[in-house]
Amino acid sequence: MIGLINYGMGNLHSVAKALEKAGGRVEPVDDADRLKDYDRIVLPGVGAFRDCIGALQETGMDVALKESIDSGKPFLGICLGMQVLMDVSCEFGSYRGLGLIPGAVKPFPEQHPERGFKIPHMGWNDVVLSSEKQPHPVLAPLAGNQVYYVHSYCCMPQNPDHLLGVCSYGDYPFAAAIGRDNMVAVQFHPEKSQRAGLALLEAFLQWHP
Amino acid sequence: MLSKRIIPCLDVAHGRVVKGVQFVDIIDAGDPVEAAIKYDEQGADELTFLDIRASHESRDTLYHMVTEVAEHVFMPLTVGGGVKALEDIENLLHAGADKVSINTAAIFTPELVKHAAERFGSSTIVVAVDAKRVDEHWECFTHGGRKPTGINAVDWAKRMSDYGAGEILLTSMDADGTQNGYDIPLTCAVSDAVTANVVASGGVGTLEHLAAGLQEGKADAVLAASIFHFGTFTIHEAKSYLAAQGIPVRL
Numbered sequence: 001m002i003g004l005i006n007y008g009m010g011n012l013h014s015v016a017k018a019l020e021k022a023g024g025r026v027e028p029v030d031d032a033d034r035l036k037d038y039d040r041i042v043l044p045g046v047g048a049f050r051d052c053i054g055a056l057q058e059t060g061m062d063v064a065l066k067e068s069i070d071s072g073k074p075f076l077g078i079c080l081g082m083q084v085l086m087d088v089s090c091e092f093g094s095y096r097g098l099g100l101i102p103g104a105v106k107p108f109p110e111q112h113p114e115r116g117f118k119i120p121h122m123g124w125n126d127v128v129l130s131s132e133k134q135p136h137p138v139l140a141p142l143a144g145n146q147v148y149y150v151h152s153y154c155c156m157p158q159n160p161d162h163l164l165g166v167c168s169y170g171d172y173p174f175a176a177a178i179g180r181d182n183m184v185a186v187q188f189h190p191e192k193s194q195r196a197g198l199a200l201l202e203a204f205l206q207w208h209p
Numbered sequence: 210m211l212s213k214r215i216i217p218c219l220d221v222a223h224g225r226v227v228k229g230v231q232f233v234d235i236i237d238a239g240d241p242v243e244a245a246i247k248y249d250e251q252g253a254d255e256l257t258f259l260d261i262r263a264s265h266e267s268r269d270t271l272y273h274m275v276t277e278v279a280e281h282v283f284m285p286l287t288v289g290g291g292v293k294a295l296e297d298i299e300n301l302l303h304a305g306a307d308k309v310s311i312n313t314a315a316i317f318t319p320e321l322v323k324h325a326a327e328r329f330g331s332s333t334i335v336v337a338v339d340a341k342r343v344d345e346h347w348e349c350f351t352h353g354g355r356k357p358t359g360i361n362a363v364d365w366a367k368r369m370s371d372y373g374a375g376e377i378l379l380t381s382m383d384a385d386g387t388q389n390g391y392d393i394p395l396t397c398a399v400s401d402a403v404t405a406n407v408v409a410s411g412g413v414g415t416l417e418h419l420a421a422g423l424q425e426g427k428a429d430a431v432l433a434a435s436i437f438h439f440g441t442f443t444i445h446e447a448k449s450y451l452a453a454q455g456i457p458v459r460l
Contacts, residue, residue: 013276013305018283047330118406118429120332120375124212124254124459146212146459148285150307150332150375169211192285192307194249 002205003029003038005065005081007055015044015078018191022201032064040205041068044191045080049089049105049153052080053097062098069100069183076138076204077185082178083155085185091153101178101185103157109172117170120152127165127176127188136164138184138203139177145196147188154187182209212459213423214254214430215447216408217437219244221290222262224270226438241274242281248437249282251444254459256286257378257432259310263291272304279305289337289378298325302333310378312337313351315369316358326373334376336369338362340395341382347395354382363398370403377403378432380410388414388435396426408432416442416450423456
């Protein structure tokens with residue numbers, strides 16, 4: 001059973017339906033004490049960083065999530081659910097994240113509307129998987145497909161080993177996917193990326209890190 | 210590279226897909242879930258649903274329809290029509306919409322857009338601008354193109370973008386339903402003025418019109434209804450044509 005963390009924001013329903021379509025059994029989890037009952041954990045996200053991390057801390061879900069990840073359960077973070085893994089974000093001030101992946105969350109650089117560089121970065125774009133190592137098993141089905149992004153901030157992981165895939169907006173490259181050990185997290189929305197997204201979710205359900 | 214988006218639009222009334230010419234002569238064009246599945250299979254990048262007969266009584270029908278569509282297709286859904294308050298936006302997002310389009314209510318209460326963007330994020334808030342040429346400029350119209358407002362459409366789009374709207378759904382009332390092409394000068398003027406994404410709408414009859422909206426109009430996405438509904442072109446045919454013109458699209 002997949003535990004889909006519910007912190008009162010975000011598109012829980014869409015993510016749940018997509019995971020079911022990919023063959024999973026899903027339950028929303030809002031009680032931190034129950035997180036340990038699930039085999040796999042998904043942290044979705046739409047909204048602002050401070051509201052998300054605030055809600056996770058208030059419910060004790062931040063601690064429960066770290067414990068579950070430390071215990072080796074496969075974890076998938078989506079969009080804001082990826083960004084909160086970092087140390088710190090500068091969206092609407094400076095806020096500490098979960099600190100599971102070293103690095104910061106920063107906005108896209110100065111906007112250039114005249115070059116078609118609009119904010120938010122919204123639409124279908126690439127995921128270029130790191131070429132030096134084997135593609136991550138959860139991301140491998142994406143090869144050659146575009147996926148759907150909606151975001152104004154991006155993750156800057158300090159350790160290049162944590163960078164699993166890259167996308168470029170205009171001429172600015174950013175982290176499309178990050179992870180380590182039993183954690184994988186993506187900036188785009190697999191639940192909105194049609195077949196490519198469902199293929200990623202299927203791969204996540206079959207992943208045994 | 211970021212692809213230009215091709216968005217089929219489904220005008221709905223009482224839970225059915227309809228299509229009118231210049232906002233009158235409404236004809237029935239089918240079941241929304243079936244239409245959504247068809248466009249999903251053809252490779253549409255997003256879907257937009259506009260409830261053109263939005264009334265208090267029909268809200269539950271709309272929410273139910275959005276939920277059902279969201280259970281069948283896994284792509285971004287924009288829903289608009291009759292959105293008046295933060296609560297309407299919340300209900301639509303909860304039903305399964307990814308973006309909510311605000312039109313008339315933004316004119317009467319511009320702060321609604323600011324509050325909505327703060328609460329739900331810019332990427333979920335679309336402001337629909339219905340513009341008609343009046344003398345040497347374009348003016349905003351409300352109530353499905355029936356009521357003039359005296360507001361300059363380009364200035365208005367910029368203000369809404371500054372208020373946090375992530376996208377401007379720009380419809381030319383002059384072009385809509387004519388199949389003579391987008392109003393390119395209008396589209397270009399708005400694209401140049403705002404930092405938000407611009408979706409060109411109204412008037413598509415040929416694939417050349419789509420290309421013109423993206424290239425000359427500088428739109429980030431193009432929206433069309435009739436040419437896709439009535440099977441004149443499939444989404445895939447449209448994308449193949451655009452790709453051949455050197456426009457980045459997702460094939």
